[in-house]
Amino acid sequence: MLSRDEDILKAAEDWRKEGRDVAIATVVETWGSAPRPVGSNLVIDNEGNFLGSVSGGCVEGAVVTEAMDVIDSGKPKMLEFGVADETAWNVGLSCGGTIRVYVEKIS
Amino acid sequence: MKLDVLHKLNAERAARRAVVLVTDIASGEQRLVTAAEIAKDPLGALIEKRIRMGKSGMEETPQGKAFFTVHVPSPQLVIMGAVHISQTLAPLGQMLGYDVTIVDPRTAFATPERFPGLKVIAEWPDVALPPLNVDRYTAFVALTHDPKIDDPALKHALARDCFYIGALGSRKTHAKRVTRLKEAGLTDADLARLHAPIGLDIGAISPAEIAVSIMAEITARLRQEPKEAAAA
Structure with a gap:
């Protein structure tokens, strides 16, 4: 089963060892009703392939795009998604919660 | 995250050891604290609680x-x-996210045909159990009714501090088991940790229903009591 976090992190390690550039996104804070608990992971490679999830599919697209930037720059980023934050991000969570996602590159 | 940190993290997880990654949000700096290192870590108490x-x-x-x-x-x-109960209990445990292993030295019972897609070991407990890494994240169930198999297995489970240990058998059967295990040197405190008769009392009759009652009791132990104990 590839839905388990350990398999996702193992995949991230394997991808990196194959020579791909890889970023890990982690849900670090949630407020209100959030689809995935704190600690959930999404891993992304430089071609936009991804495994895991940080929401029920609502913001993965945006996280993948931001992860590309993080892979390019090598600098970690803190992203925030929520209904009240539509000016900062064009995507939000339909469930009404807010989540903060930390994105970092594997170096 | 550095690749070597990720590698160590995955290795600890594969070895079934608890591990915590601490990320400094301002600097992005990270360190890994393994179960063995918690006691001497400056944030040890916090990590232990988590x-x-x-x-x-x-x-x-204090560092931010x-x-x-x-x-x-x-x-x-x-x-x-x-056994028959295991044929439901094993896939049920798998569905609930457990890594499931069935052990039975009786080769007529321990066949892959009876447990498709599951890990079955046709060995005695003294051979089968040590490599399994039975630990505090393990639920242990003894269902053979045969003291030659169940008794050494239960001793192993008690020594390894499993979060749940259950043994099949009526009150009468269990009373005899308690006598035998006491003679073998186990204490009252050890024996009090055994769930017997096994399973929640839901009036289960068929083997499949008994499997459900066992899995429900395991779930209660996993989710309820450790949490309450941790809060106290």
Whole structure:
């Protein structure tokens, strides 16, 4: 089963060892009703392939795009998604919660 | 995250050991704290508490805001006895996210045909159990009704501090088991940790229903009591 976090992190390690550039996104804070608990992971490679999830599919697209930037720059980023934050991000969570996602590159 | 940190993290998880990744939010600096290192870590008490709850989260520390990613092993279910109840209990445990192993030295019972897609070991407990890493993240169930198999298995489970240990048998059967295990040197405190008769009292009759009652009792132990104990 590839839905388990350990398999996702193992995949991230394997991808990196194959020579791909890889970023890990982690849900670090949630407020209100959030689809995935704190600690959930999404891993992304430089071609936009991804495994895991940080929401029920609502913001993965945006996280993948931001992860590309993080892979390019090598600098970690803190992203925030929520209904009240539509000016900062064009995507939000339909469930009404807010989540903060930390994105970092594997170096 | 550095690749070597990720590699060590994955290695600890594969070995079924708890591990915590501490990320300094301002600097992005990270360090890994393994179960063996918690006691001497400056944030040890905080980390210990988080591991007990199995919960990742943000904390204000003297060094600033830090995120704690908590990795505790996925629960394991070890079933002694490749019996009729096990044929439902094993797939049920698998569906609930447990790594399931069935052990029974009786080769007529321990066949892959009876347990398709499951790990079945046709060995005596003294051979089968030590490599399984039976630990505090393990639920252990003895279902053979045969003291030659169940008794050594239960002793192993008690020594390894499993979060759940259940043994099949009526009150009368269990009373005899208690007598035998006491003669073998186990204490009242050890024996009080055995769930027997096994399973929640839901009036189960068929083997499949008994499997459901056992799995429900295991779930209660996993989710309720450790949490309440941790809060106290």
